[in-house]
Amino acid sequence: MERKEFLKRGFTTALSMAAIAPIMKACSKNADSGSTDNTSGSCTDTPEETEGPYPTHTPSSLVTSDITSDRKGVPLSINITVNNSNASCAALANAIVDIWHCDADGNYSEYGSTQMQSSDYTSVHFLRGRQTTNTSGLVTFTSIFPGWYQGRATHIHVHIYSADGTSLLVTQIAFPADVCNTVYTTATTYYTKGTQDTSNAEDDIFRDSLAYELATVEGNITNGYTLTHLITVAA
Template sequence: MDRKEFLKRGFTTLGALSVASFFTYCKSETIDPVSTEILSSTGSTNGSSASNCSLTNSETEGPYPIKNPSSLVINDITGDRKGIPMVVNISIRNKNTGCGAIENAFVDIWHCDADGNYSEYGSYTSVHWLRGRQTTDKDGLASFKTIFPGWYSGRAVHIHVHVYNSSGKSLLVTQIAFPAAICDTVYTTATDFYKKGKADTTNERDNVFGDGYSNELGTISGSIKEGFTLTHTIVVNA
C-alpha cells in the first residue's frame, strides 16, 4: 500500500488503537534510510573523447591472475559468493583512433570476495568464482554481474582487468580503484557480508595506486539495498 493510501485509510480502520500506537506502527513500517540511500561517486572521465584520451595505467596482475581465462566465458561471475550485487560495465577504447570503441576485445576481470579471498588459490584452488571473461560489443562494452569486492590487508579495494585483442594479443593489464566514501559506507553498513570494517589501506597509500590513480578510478552508483553499478573506461593502444 502506498503511503498516501495508508494515511487515508489509517484513522478510519485503527478503531480503538491510540494515536500514539498508530505512529508507533508507522515507524515500524519505515525502511532503513541508510540501506536505500542512493550513493554515487564520479570517477575517471578518461576515454570519453578524442581530447580526453590518455593510456590507462599499466599495473601488475598481482599474485592471483586467472589461470585459464578462456574457460571462464561467463557474464555472471558471482558463483556462491555472498555480498552486495554489483554490475561492472567496462568500455575499451583505442588511443590510436581518438578513443574509438574496440569491438571483439577480450576483457578478463577478477577480484576478491567479501572476506578478501581469491578463488583458484590457497584454500580455494578448485573453484573459480569472481573471475570471468567477456567480449566487447560494437560499442566497446563488456559487462559482468558480480558482488561489491571486499578487501585484504595492505591493498586498497580494487578489481583486476586484463584486456586482449580479438587475436588474443595482450593489450593491457590494469586495475580499477574504488572511491573510499562508498567503500566505507558499504563495509560499515552491510556487516552481514562485510565483517572486517573499513579497508586498512587507502588509494593514496596503496602500493599500486599510490603513484596516481586518476585514470583508474571507477564511477559507482546505487544503494546497499538494491546493489551498485560500476562503470569505467579503459584506454589501450591497439
C-alpha cells in the same frame, strides 16, 4: 629490495617474509607503468599495472558475464568500456576482457593454503570471468562488491586482449572510498571486518594514478551498486 625488482624476481623470496610483505610487494606497480587515461579529453593509454599474485589460471575457460558463483555480498554490476588510442579513442569492438577480484572476506578463487591466503579455494573459480566487447566497446559483468585484504585498497583486476588474443593491457580499477566505507560498515557479510586498512592514496598501485583508475560507483546497499569505468588501450 625495490618493488620493481621484486616483481621481476617473483614471489619466492617474499613468501619467507612476514605476511604483510608478500601481499604489498606482489601487488605493487609494474616498472613500465606511468601512462595516463583518457580522463581529460586527451587520447592516451590507461596505466599498466601488475596482475598481482592471483591471476586467472585459464581465463579462456571462464566465458561468462555472471561471475558471482556462490559468493555472498552486495550485488555489483560492472560496466567497462574499452577505447582504442590508436583510433582517436574510438570504441574497440571484439576486445577480450578478463576480470577477477576477491570475495567479501578478501579471498581469491584458484588459490589458497599459503602464507598469502590461508583459505583454500584452489579448486573453484568464483569472481572470475571473460567477455568480448560489443560495437560500443562495452562489456558487462554481474558480481558482488569486492572485499579487501591487508595492504591493498579495494580493487578489480582487468586484462584486455585483442580479438586474436594479443595482450593489450593489464590494469586495475579502484573504488571510491565513501562507497567502500558504507558497504564495509553497514552491509551484512562485510561489516564484521570493518573498513579497509589501506586507502587509495596509500595503495602502491593507485597512489600515483588514482585519477585514471578510479571508477564511478553508484547505488545503495539495498538495491546494489553499478560500476562504470573507461579503459583506453593502444590496439
